Amino acid sequence: MDQLWEILTVITVILVAGVVGAVALVRGRGRGGATKELPPQETQVPSAKDAPTRGANTYKPSSTATIDTSKGATPAPPKDDEPAEVPTGPTVEDNAPAIPETAPVETEPEVGTERPESARNRMTRLRSRLAGSQNTMGKGLLSLLSAGSLDETVWEEVEDTLLGADLGVEATTELVDNLKRRVSVEGTPTAERLEAWLHEELLTLVNPDLDRRIAASRQGDRPAVIMVVGVNGTGKTTTVGKLARVLVAEDKEVLLGAADTFRAAAADQLETWGARVGVATVRSDKEGADPAAVAFDAVKDGKDEEVDVVIIDTAGRLHNKVGLMDELSKVKRVIEKQSPIDECLLVLDATTGQNGMRQAEVFAQAVDITGVVLTKLDGTAKGGIVVLVQRELGVPVKLVGLGEGADDLAPFDPKAFVDAVLD
Numbered sequence: 001m002d003q004l005w006e007i008l009t010v011i012t013v014i015l016v017a018g019v020v021g022a023v024a025l026v027r028g029r030g031r032g033g034a035t036k037e038l039p040p041q042e043t044q045v046p047s048a049k050d051a052p053t054r055g056a057n058t059y060k061p062s063s064t065a066t067i068d069t070s071k072g073a074t075p076a077p078p079k080d081d082e083p084a085e086v087p088t089g090p091t092v093e094d095n096a097p098a099i100p101e102t103a104p105v106e107t108e109p110e111v112g113t114e115r116p117e118s119a120r121n122r123m124t125r126l127r128s129r130l131a132g133s134q135n136t137m138g139k140g141l142l143s144l145l146s147a148g149s150l151d152e153t154v155w156e157e158v159e160d161t162l163l164g165a166d167l168g169v170e171a172t173t174e175l176v177d178n179l180k181r182r183v184s185v186e187g188t189p190t191a192e193r194l195e196a197w198l199h200e201e202l203l204t205l206v207n208p209d210l211d212r213r214i215a216a217s218r219q220g221d222r223p224a225v226i227m228v229v230g231v232n233g234t235g236k237t238t239t240v241g242k243l244a245r246v247l248v249a250e251d252k253e254v255l256l257g258a259a260d261t262f263r264a265a266a267a268d269q270l271e272t273w274g275a276r277v278g279v280a281t282v283r284s285d286k287e288g289a290d291p292a293a294v295a296f297d298a299v300k301d302g303k304d305e306e307v308d309v310v311i312i313d314t315a316g317r318l319h320n321k322v323g324l325m326d327e328l329s330k331v332k333r334v335i336e337k338q339s340p341i342d343e344c345l346l347v348l349d350a351t352t353g354q355n356g357m358r359q360a361e362v363f364a365q366a367v368d369i370t371g372v373v374l375t376k377l378d379g380t381a382k383g384g385i386v387v388l389v390q391r392e393l394g395v396p397v398k399l400v401g402l403g404e405g406a407d408d409l410a411p412f413d414p415k416a417f418v419d420a421v422l423d
């Protein structure tokens, strides 16, 4: 029995010692872990050094991000949950090559490859535009002449219509006298016969026999040289650009000379026209540079590069008539040190009528005009100016501008013109 009590006492002592030891161990381990594994209290408090990082994490710099990420990037495709853009039908831009807004300058050569409209398309389109602008005069004449008896009042009204269309007094008198004579010889004609006579008489006035060809092919071993003159705003630069397109469409090599140095924008405008069809422009970056020097360089470069034709745009905005004439004469003289001028085209705005004629005479005194480009014929019913210009200046109308579009320039065809007036 005593032995049993001794055994129980020993077991109890061992158990108590074990429990106490275990408790002490657990407590000790818990303290030691906190020290090792938890960060020291001060590291949980944001320090000044940490602040920017935190700030960056909580502040979304969206604008900066947009700028940084959009640079040089193509637009992201729309997300699935974004509504798709609704197509709104064809626009002018739909016909242009798609150029991403952020595309690099490589888009330029694409622009340079623009193909001018073919001659046939252009003529069909422009003929109907000419008819649209000019048939008020034709309709007025035909209704007067086919209204019955051709008394003096009717003839006066016919005269007024022709004068109103800027045909000029001389040509108007001539046309009415000729019609009267035919009536007196043949008796009262039918409406169709009168229309045929009117057609013939107008065609005679427009003079289909004049040589309206443009010197735009190489002349022997040198390029043809075309000088373009006219008052500012008449459409000179636009005409040079359009003419370059016509020639490029005919596979000619063209070089442009920006001798309108009066304002830098004129040279920029010309350069843009040229660049669109891959034609280079000789220019000076200095506003007010010597136009004769630019023209000289352009012709020289054209010869060196063996192009087919050099076209020189000139300024029309000078303080006075003497200054203008002196400058144009100088440009002409200096060009002629390099090459003869094969064509000197005077650009006239058809909407300015008699006033434009007076300006034309000033230019004709300074340079030898070989042909006229009548612009903005789409914007006036006064097609009679064709006859007046040819009579006053003694040179043919060679080209007509029929709109602001890049391919709205056409050769002047007398028969098509009279048809358009009377059809």
Ligand SMILES: Nc1nc2c(ncn2[C@@H]2O[C@H](COP(=O)(O)OP(=O)(O)OP(=O)(O)O)[C@@H](O)[C@H]2O)c(=O)[nH]1
Pocket: 230, 231, 232, 233, 234, 235, 236, 237, 238, 239, 260, 266, 315, 316, 317, 375, 376, 377, 378, 379, 400, 401, 402, 403, 404, 408
């Ligand atoms: N409707 C119509 N507008 C034309 C025609 N030709 C030119 N224009 C317009 O006339 C305006 C003047 O044309 P420009 O080529 O700048 O005239 P510019 O004579 O060179 O003038 P400066 O450079 O100031 O000397 C432009 O708005 C052209 O688009 C045409 O045949 N029809």
